[in-house]
Amino acid sequence: GENVEQHPSTLSVQEGDSAVIKCTYSDSASNYFPWYKQELGKRPQLIIDIRSNVGEKKDQRIAVTLNKTAKHFSLHITETQPEDSAVYFCAASIDNTDKLIFGTGTRLQVFP
């Protein structure tokens, strides 16, 4: 079946450093790639998304890049802050439907 692999599973950085989380997907028909942030005890919240007709998208300190040929996409967080500490999930659309398949998550810890 289709799947999304996400790495690393945990990531620790110093405040002010950059963090990068990578995902690969298997469905060639995937055309939508959202990233969700889930703080402890809270709901997953969309932080940025990208569609297959775009290679890169930025929103302040957050950026996402997509390489359709290699079937991978990455989340980049610059100038990390302690409030960036959370679990981050990548996802990819599947079967040309509204369904998503999620990665297994990355626990990001930003130390002051």
Added chain:
Amino acid sequence: DVKVTQSSRYLVKRTGEKVFLECVQDMDHENMFWYRQDPGLGLRLIYFSYDVKMKEKGDIPEGYSVSREKKERFSLILESASTNQTSMYLCASSLTGDIQPQHFGDGTRLSIL
């Protein structure tokens, strides 16, 4: 702002019980989803509904059923709860057409004893 409300934050049930988890959204979204979240496994799709009375199995539908009698409400049913269904359950909704972001509820932490 989209609001997806799950009826309970915490629920404790016994094995063999029939369990209902309720989800309501207030944005007239066509699509609604039920996920299960377990440590190290991410979010796994149990069932998906794209319209009233319409449903589609996700990746892990065994032991679950769903009901969508009204557009705003999507129910997940555990026909006969078992201990391996102890988990966090998340509901989400989205608009249809040119795939749109999914909006999540706060989740229900279900314990089956």
